[in-house]
Amino acid sequence: MKYLVMVQGSQADYDALGGKASAHSPAWSEKELRAMSSFMEELNNDLAESGEMVDGNGLAAPAATRLVGLGEDGRPVITDGPYGETKELLAGYWVLDCESLERVTEIAERVLRAPAPEGSPVYPVVIRPIPDAGGGDV
Template sequence: MKYFVTVQANQVDYDAMEGKASPESPLWSRDDITAMVAFMGELNGELAASGELLDAQGFTAPAEARFVTGSPGREPAVTDHPYADTDVLTAGYWLLECTGLDRVTEIAARITQCPVPAGSPEYPVVIRPVGEAPSA
């Protein structure tokens, strides 16, 4: 079964990684970022070796996002930076092929152990089973 596993953050977390701490998110040092990248690299390597990793990516800051809305017969509206003030957004993901919910939950629990600076916000790791397309 395929699972979409996501981690979350908000704009102030990205700002803290770039040297702009806030009451909501403490400053990330170079060592903090190095530890996070090493943790993710090790996890991704193990998931690739086990054959469970189909894809994994981290997203850029929400301030770099673009939001396009529309409906049939209406001109689409384009807005820059739509998520900059959103409380929580998807910061990155893994697309995994696992034997079942217990295994992917085990992986998500491990993801929660990624090193972060003391006082960082705690966000859940979200597991979403990928559904099959309905047959025509």
């Protein structure tokens, strides 16, 4: 079964990764960034080696986001980010092909152990099954 595994973040988290602390998140040092990058690289390599990795990527900061919606007149309304009303956004994802929900849950628990500066926010990892095109759970 395929699963979408998502990690969340906010613009303040991306700013912290760039060395700008806030009340929301402490600034990351170069050493902490390297440790997190090494952790994620090892995780991705393990998932590729096990054959469970289908795809995965981190995403650009919310400030680089564009929202396309419809106005009251039915015409497109385009807004660039970040969005003050939005606390957390998708920060990265994996599409994994795992034998069971238990296995993908083990992977999500591992993601939670990624190194971060003390006081950094910890977001839950979201797991969403991806139904087969031929049916399955919706």
